[in-house]
Amino acid sequence: MQAIMYYIRQLQRLSGVKLYLNLLGMVISGLLESSAVLLLVPMLGMAGIQLGGNAAGIDLPMLDFISELPQTSALALVLGAYVFIVLCQNLISRFVAIRNVDIQQSYSRQLRYEVYGALLRAEWSFFLKKRTSDLINVMTTELARVLAGISSFLQFLTSLLFTLVQIGFAFWLSPQMTLAVLVCAVLLSVFSRRFIRKAKRLGSRSSELGKQYLAGITDQLNGIKDIKSNNLEGSRLSWMHEFTDEVKKEQLDYTRLRTNSQLLYKMSSTLLIAMFIFVSFRFLHVEGPYLLLVILVFARLWPTFSSLQTLLEQLASVLPSFKILQQLQEECLQAAEHGAHGESGAVAAPMTLKHGLEARDVNFRYNPQEENYSLRGVDVVIPANRMTAIVGRSGAGKSTLVDLLMGLMQPESGEILADGEPITGERLLPYRRSIGYVAQDPFLYNATIRDNLTMIKPDASVAELWEALEFASSADFVRKLPQGLDTLLGDRGVRLSGGERQRLVLARAIIRKPSILVLDEATSALDTENEKRIQEALERLKATVTVIVIAHRLSTIRGADQILVIDQGRVIQQGVYSGLASEKGGMFSRLLSSQEEAM
Numbered sequence: 001m002q003a004i005m006y007y008i009r010q011l012q013r014l015s016g017v018k019l020y021l022n023l024l025g026m027v028i029s030g031l032l033e034s035s036a037v038l039l040l041v042p043m044l045g046m047a048g049i050q051l052g053g054n055a056a057g058i059d060l061p062m063l064d065f066i067s068e069l070p071q072t073s074a075l076a077l078v079l080g081a082y083v084f085i086v087l088c089q090n091l092i093s094r095f096v097a098i099r100n101v102d103i104q105q106s107y108s109r110q111l112r113y114e115v116y117g118a119l120l121r122a123e124w125s126f127f128l129k130k131r132t133s134d135l136i137n138v139m140t141t142e143l144a145r146v147l148a149g150i151s152s153f154l155q156f157l158t159s160l161l162f163t164l165v166q167i168g169f170a171f172w173l174s175p176q177m178t179l180a181v182l183v184c185a186v187l188l189s190v191f192s193r194r195f196i197r198k199a200k201r202l203g204s205r206s207s208e209l210g211k212q213y214l215a216g217i218t219d220q221l222n223g224i225k226d227i228k229s230n231n232l233e234g235s236r237l238s239w240m241h242e243f244t245d246e247v248k249k250e251q252l253d254y255t256r257l258r259t260n261s262q263l264l265y266k267m268s269s270t271l272l273i274a275m276f277i278f279v280s281f282r283f284l285h286v287e288g289p290y291l292l293l294v295i296l297v298f299a300r301l302w303p304t305f306s307s308l309q310t311l312l313e314q315l316a317s318v319l320p321s322f323k324i325l326q327q328l329q330e331e332c333l334q335a336a337e338h339g340a341h342g343e344s345g346a347v348a349a350p351m352t353l354k355h356g357l358e359a360r361d362v363n364f365r366y367n368p369q370e371e372n373y374s375l376r377g378v379d380v381v382i383p384a385n386r387m388t389a390i391v392g393r394s395g396a397g398k399s400t401l402v403d404l405l406m407g408l409m410q411p412e413s414g415e416i417l418a419d420g421e422p423i424t425g426e427r428l429l430p431y432r433r434s435i436g437y438v439a440q441d442p443f444l445y446n447a448t449i450r451d452n453l454t455m456i457k458p459d460a461s462v463a464e465l466w467e468a469l470e471f472a473s474s475a476d477f478v479r480k481l482p483q484g485l486d487t488l489l490g491d492r493g494v495r496l497s498g499g500e501r502q503r504l505v506l507a508r509a510i511i512r513k514p515s516i517l518v519l520d521e522a523t524s525a526l527d528t529e530n531e532k533r534i535q536e537a538l539e540r541l542k543a544t545v546t547v548i549v550i551a552h553r554l555s556t557i558r559g560a561d562q563i564l565v566i567d568q569g570r571v572i573q574q575g576v577y578s579g580l581a582s583e584k585g586g587m588f589s590r591l592l593s594s595q596e597e598a599m
């Protein structure tokens with residue numbers, strides 16, 4: 001309940017008085033509906049059924065004048081009033097329904113924006129610990145369930161107010177009857193608490209199933225090539241079969257729960273009406289009109305209790321989603337990067353690296369509970385406007401060092417300095433803005449080539465776009481594409497080869513004219529000719545840009561000003577290509593000879 005209240009308070013802050021006006025509108029609508037029903041009393045009276053008078057305990061002096069009118073005029077008046085009240089009630093209902101959607105959609109927009117903003121502000125290590133599919137699940141399914149829950153909560157509040165109005169009317173018609181109905185309702189609600197507890201349990205199961213489904217299906221569709229080439233279709237289908245069976249069971253359980261609780265309310269209402277009529281008739285000897293009143297009070301009141309119960313069950317079933325969303329927001333807040341973009345989304349101006357980067361006695365491990373460190377006592381200086389290459393065996397710690405140098409993660413101990421100052425706090429984002437990065441697995445958005453490039457520099461001119469493409473040796477193939485810069489990439493557009501993707505990502509990294517360019521295996525998928533052209537371009541660039549490359553193909557780093565050799569998280573050799581190659585028995589010369597043997 002605490003989690004629900006957290007989001008309701010947010011909604012209240014966002015919608016302010018509008019929310020209360022809407023609730024008031026709902027109450028007025030309820031009042032009008034009840035008074036329309038109340039008009040049945042004189043109408044029935046005119047039709048010869050005497051509900052008024054002492055027998056039924058109803059006194060409507062304000063309607064006495066009707067009986068003094070000629071019968072036709074009286075009937076026309078009553079019917080006209082009835083139509084007018086129903087019209088007003090419906091107009092208010094319509095207005096309230098539209099306002100409700102307005103309030104809920106504004107809040108939905110705000111909540112999505114807030115949660116996504118919190119996610120984007122979280123540091124990189126937060127994402128390393130999370131499954132992407134779990135985050136997608138929270139951003140889609142769980143968030144939608146929370147919004148549906150808020151809608152149920154507002155409906156619950158409205159129904160509650162409406163029920164109070166109905167109780168007021170019923171009390172006026174017959175206090176004893178109303179009290180009796182209320183006592184029965186309270187007894188039943190105590191008994192129905194187990195339905196609510198069960199709905200909550202089913203809600204948790206439903207959330208867990210949703211999470212599992214998204215994780216499974218994302219994993220399998222990402223690995224579809226592996227599935228097809230290894231002929232795993234059958235086993236994947238049986239996974240789907242088992243999973244859908246679980247979903248079916250869960251849905252059936254929830255439907256059973258809902259229908260059981262509805263059955264209980266319906267049967268109890270029928271039984272109670274029968275009992276009241278029997279007792280009134282047999283022992284209290286009351287008249288027919290009073291019996292009609294019993295039915296009227298029950299018929300108006302009992303469905304509102306029943307709908308309150310349904311709404312409570314709905315609310316209980318989405319309660320776990322409120323907790324999941326709140327937990328994610330709290331985790332994001334704890335993992336927020338210092339100086340991360342504020343609400344306005346304003347971006348920091350990039351810094352220019354003048355002297356260089358330094359890792360000072362850096363130790364790092366991904367999991368503080370584990371003994372193994374990915375980096376140990378790393379002490380290196382990376383001079384500005386030079387090319388530094390990082391080499392080593394697979395799993396040596398190259399990408400980890402680069403991630404720390406980019407300020408994506410913070411060392412467990414030691415410091416990363418840019419021009420002698422730690423890259424923490426307010427300096428982090430301006431520093432990160434000064435970096436152009438090309439990852440091992442180049443990522444392009446499902447958008448046009450132009451959009452992919454201008455995403456990094458929105459004000460880039462066409463000439464600048466082509467300059468970056470020339471640099472990355474991709475201008476020729478982009479020119480040949482049917483729509484050139486406006487060619488759509490990705491699932492719905494052109495599929496590029498691994499090498500073409502790498503070159504486009506390199507063009508994107510360079511377009512901002514970064515002060516630091518980080519290439520993590522960025523030319524691994526290129527043919528020799530394109531790789532050579534990029535090497536030459538990098539050679540020209542390094543006078544003005546600090547270039548850091550991770551390379552497996554050692555032939556590509558001959559021109560590097562400095563090579564760092566890493567093994568088991570330590571920097572074990574440092575120097576220029578020729579010097580390291582001549583250190584016999586060293587790791588670098590061993591890597592070199594194993595590559596020469598492989599050629």
Ligand SMILES: Nc1ncnc2c1ncn2[C@@H]1O[C@H](COP(=O)(O)OP(=O)(O)OP(=O)(O)O)[C@@H](O)[C@H]1O
Nearest residue numbers: 128366367374392393394395396397398399400401
């Ligand atoms: N997200 C992670 N969580 C836990 N351990 C990790 C994670 N990423 C890397 N490691 C571990 O840290 C060590 C260094 O990994 P890193 O990716 O830096 O190596 P690398 O030299 O870049 O390897 P490769 O050349 O294969 O990319 C490895 O032992 C690896 O298992």
